[in-house]
Amino acid sequence: MVQHAEDSERQSKTLHxxxxxxxxxxxxxxxxxxAGMLVNYYYAVPSSLQADFGSILLQFxxxxxxxxHVTFAVLSSGMSIPVIVLARRAxxxxxxxxxxxxxxxxxxxxxxxxxxxxxSTSSVANSELANYSTFIMASVFLTAVILTFMSRIFIVREDxxxxxxxxxxxxxxxxxxxxxxxx
Amino acid sequence: xxxxxxEGEEIGNxxxxxxxxxxxxxxxxFVVYLAIYITGMYLNIFVTSGVNTVSIGDTSNIVHMLGxxxxxxxxxxxxxxxxxxxxxxxxxxxxxAVVSLVVATIxxxxxxxTGGGRGSGSLTLVGGWTMSLLFMLALFLSYYATLKIMRAVxxxxxxxxx
Numbered sequence: 381m382v383q384h385a386e387d388s389e390r391q392s393k394t395l396h397x398x399x400x401x402x403x404x405x406x407x408x409x410x411x412x413x414x415a416g417m418l419v420n421y422y423y424a425v426p427s428s429l430q431a432d433f434g435s436i437l438l439q440f441x442x443x444x445x446x447x448x449h450v451t452f453a454v455l456s457s458g459m460s461i462p463v464i465v466l467a468r469r470a471x472x473x474x475x476x477x478x479x480x481x482x483x484x485x486x487x488x489x490x491x492x493x494x495x496x497x498x499x500s501t502s503s504v505a506n507s508e509l510a511n512y513s514t515f516i517m518a519s520v521f522l523t524a525v526i527l528t529f530m531s532r533i534f535i536v537r538e539d540x541x542x543x544x545x546x547x548x549x550x551x552x553x554x555x556x557x558x559x560x561x562x563x
Numbered sequence: 564x565x566x567x568x569x570e571g572e573e574i575g576n577x578x579x580x581x582x583x584x585x586x587x588x589x590x591x592x593f594v595v596y597l598a599i600y601i602t603g604m605y606l607n608i609f610v611t612s613g614v615n616t617v618s619i620g621d622t623s624n625i626v627h628m629l630g631x632x633x634x635x636x637x638x639x640x641x642x643x644x645x646x647x648x649x650x651x652x653x654x655x656x657x658x659x660a661v662v663s664l665v666v667a668t669i670x671x672x673x674x675x676x677t678g679g680g681r682g683s684g685s686l687t688l689v690g691g692w693t694m695s696l697l698f699m700l701a702l703f704l705s706y707y708a709t710l711k712i713m714r715a716v717x718x719x720x721x722x723x724x725x
Contacts, residue, residue, distance in 0.1 A: 413699050533713060
């Protein structure tokens with residue numbers, strides 16, 4: 381019984397850590413969107429940009445808005461890694477799959493983003509493919525957001541399970557499981 | 564099996580079937596959010612790119628605005644459910660989403676009224692900024708309201724409270 385309570389306590393703490401990381405991830409998502417809008421409205425691919433990998437990579441450091449957008453995109457994607465580690469520890473396989481899916485979606489975005497720049501260079505100048513690249517980038521970003529949103533559903537379910545089912549009948553003087561409260 | 568404690572939880576007094584129905588409405592609302600996001604991206608990337616503009620009567624814009632109207636209606640219903648049936652956090656999150664959607668709509672109308680294109684001037688961009696940022700804020704707030712309802716459903720499903 382004591383062992384069982386300790387397991388639940390540990391699980392509750394792991395879930396609490398996942399919640400904190402998810403809050404951070406959502407903040408980075410929002411920052412990515414805000415910086416993305418800055419890029420969208422105020423950044424134009426310079427006509428001097430060469431259509432090669434090195435030049436496009438260096439371009440990410442040339443404009444502050446672009447740098448911020450990419451940095452926040454990397455940070456928000458990176459937040460899925462600790463979530464996956466913790467979810468594995470908490471044996472939440474759905475959360476692991478959803479965040480793996482989110483990272484995969486973001487990887488597609490990390491390809492189509494530079495592709496947009498490639499198609500926008502003066503030597504290639506294919507606005508249609510540039511538009512499609514942007515559209516795919518934004519779509520996979522949304523996919524990643526939806527997947528991480530969904531992951532929280534399973535975390536809340538687990539939280540309710542350990543708080544109200546594993547805890548068992550209430551005993552006089554006994555406190556509910558520590559940790560989360562209402563998430 | 565009885566709960567350890569329901570302290571700090573917002574179950575409300577709507578009942579399980581009512582909460583399930585509200586949760587379904589929230590899911591439908593997310594589909595509408597998705598439709599608005601996609602039509603918004605389409606307008607942004609394929610319609611208003613470069614010097615092109617969009618006007619209020621364009622088909623893609625009408626679809627976008629219809630989606631926004633549905634979005635407002637669904638979020639408003641969830642907000643009222645929260646207020647009437649004693650779910651304070653659901654009500655407050657949804658209220659924030661409703662206010663965000665209203666201001667975002669004003670931003671969108673400003674975008675259309677001042678030119679409807681990226682090159683139409685700074686006021687148009689302010690409209691665009693307002694619309695986009697507040698839309699995302701509304702999405703996040705609605706999401707948290709949905710989580711609260713989902714949590715209440717899960718608790719009521721697993722814990723007999725009477």
